Amino acid sequence: MGIFEARTSAGPGRIIVTLTGECDLSAREHLTAILLDALTRAKAVFVDLAPLTFLDSSGVHSLITAHHAAKHTGGRIYVVNAAGPVAAVLDLTGVGALLRAPADEHRHV
Template structure:
């Protein structure tokens, strides 16, 4: 019984590592993830980014509360960028933390997906 409780606790902790707030501003979907984006939480971000059923989906991911992102997060952003662009929309990133920005720059994603220092810039440029 104790092992089952421990397994449930570990699963709950893993799921709580990322929360995502979704809002809309002038027809632009703003996703604000908080926590870590990794192989345990990437699916949640991927699902939140799946707006391809809408005409010309425009999305900003506000990264100011993301404390860590690994290659799983990079892959989610690349796939979303591709899908949204193919649907006639776009994906922009706003306010990445220093650690996340280093990851984006290391793999060159900041040259593929627009990165902005402020949310306002991401929404208006």
Template sequence: MGVLTVSTVEIADHLVVRVGGECDMSVSDELAVALTAATASSPRTEVDLGALRFVDSSGLHVLVMAYHAAQSRRAVLYVTNAVGMVATVLELTGVGALLAPPSQDAR
């Protein structure tokens, strides 16, 4: 079973959802709830994965669904600070490119 930590802070013009620990099927609903709330209340949501050590396909699914939900609201959701195995999984699956931070011009 994964142990997931999720916290949300408001920084300047956007929300930052900080995710840590492990995100697997047993805890992915917690991430979904946090991302749904963030994207519903902010036009721009950064998902900081710097403290996330593990993510499986259910966690990736939550990230992609949150991205699409934000897009449907004309909002932006992107990930930052992925490292190690999490960065590798995002890169290999193509999810990292989908959830890349917007360019400075797009903001």
């Protein structure tokens, strides 16, 4: 589909993964690898979706895969700053509620 980019940056006690563009089947393996790698470097991974314009079930799959991996290692993955169609997909699938960051943590991303 379109261009997709995942950038990581470190914050205090966390890794922030910022997703840009369109996340579809062509991005699934790359996104999953980025998220799983981030979980090896920090117990808390925040996925910033503000610049993301499209998310399909493949991207949701990557987020759920990372969520299960985090549970096995005592970590957490959160999604933040979702808007528009991306937020709608997360809400429809229940992933938005599952991976919602605590309010006091959300402001640090």
